[in-house]
Amino acid sequence: MKTSTQHIKILNHLEKVGSISVREGMVEYSIPSLTKRISELRRIGYKIEDQWKKHKVTGQWYKRYYLAS
Numbered sequence: 001m002k003t004s005t006q007h008i009k010i011l012n013h014l015e016k017v018g019s020i021s022v023r024e025g026m027v028e029y030s031i032p033s034l035t036k037r038i039s040e041l042r043r044i045g046y047k048i049e050d051q052w053k054k055h056k057v058t059g060q061w062y063k064r065y066y067l068a069s
Contacts, residue, residue, distance in 0.1 A: 006031050007041055011067075014048075019064040021053075038065050 009029045013020050025034030042048055047068035054061055 003044065004037075006037050007044075010034070010037055010041065011046070014065070014067045019066045021062055021064050023062070034065075035063075 006029070009031070010020060010025065013024070013029070020034065022034045025031040025037075031037060038048055038050075049066045049068050050063045051066065052061055053064050
C-alpha cells in the first residue's frame with residue numbers, strides 16, 4: 001500500500017502535536033475517515049496507539065491516536 005497525502009498529513013500532525021482525534025482530522029485536514037487512514041497506517045507498519053478520552057464539556061467519549069514511542 002502506498003502512503004497517501006492524507007497519511008502524510010496525519011503523520012506530520014502526530015509528530016508535531018502528539019495526538020489526533022477524528023474531529024481534528026475532519027476539521028483541520030478534511031479527512032472524512034480518520035479511523036480508516038489510521039488502520040491503513042498500522043497495516044503499513046506504523047505503530048499507532050489509541051486511548052479513549054471523555055470530553056470535558058459534552059461528556060462524550062472519543063478516541064485520540066498517538067504514535068507509539
